[in-house]
Amino acid sequence: MIQKTLKVPRRTIHELPADELFEVLHISTTDTWVTPYKQYLTDGLLLVEPALANIIKRSVGRYTLVDGNLFRYGYTQSLLTCISGDQCTQIMAKLHEHLCGSYID
Numbered sequence: 537m538i539q540k541t542l543k544v545p546r547r548t549i550h551e552l553p554a555d556e557l558f559e560v561l562h563i564s565t566t567d568t569w570v571t572p573y574k575q576y577l578t579d580g581l582l583l584v585e586p587a588l589a590n591i592i593k594r595s596v597g598r599y600t601l602v603d604g605n606l607f608r609y610g611y612t613q614s615l616l617t618c619i620s621g622d623q624c625t626q627i628m629a630k631l632h633e634h635l636c637g638s639y640i641d
Contacts, residue, residue: 568620577601
């Protein structure tokens with residue numbers, strides 16, 4: 537895999553015919569620790585708070601986006617999947633199901 541650092545965020549503008557109508561749906565999602573990194577890597581947007589923006593700028597080099605999923609470069613492994621909140625709870629529940637489910641008292 538090759539990582540390329542862009543100096544300016546990549547933006548694509550699509551022209552739409554004037555006679556076509558589109559319905560826009562707003563899906564509310566909760567922001568997690570992953571959200572600022574995804575926003576910076578896709579659109580170049582940073583947080584308003586300067587201290588947090590500097591933290592993201594310094595550490596964003598350790599992260600990459602692949603198909604909209606955030607990955608972190610590991611020291612001994614190639615890529616580590618970044619998860620948060622609900623995903624973490626689901627993974628831990630599945631692990632405990634399989635590991636602890638076979639024990640008999």
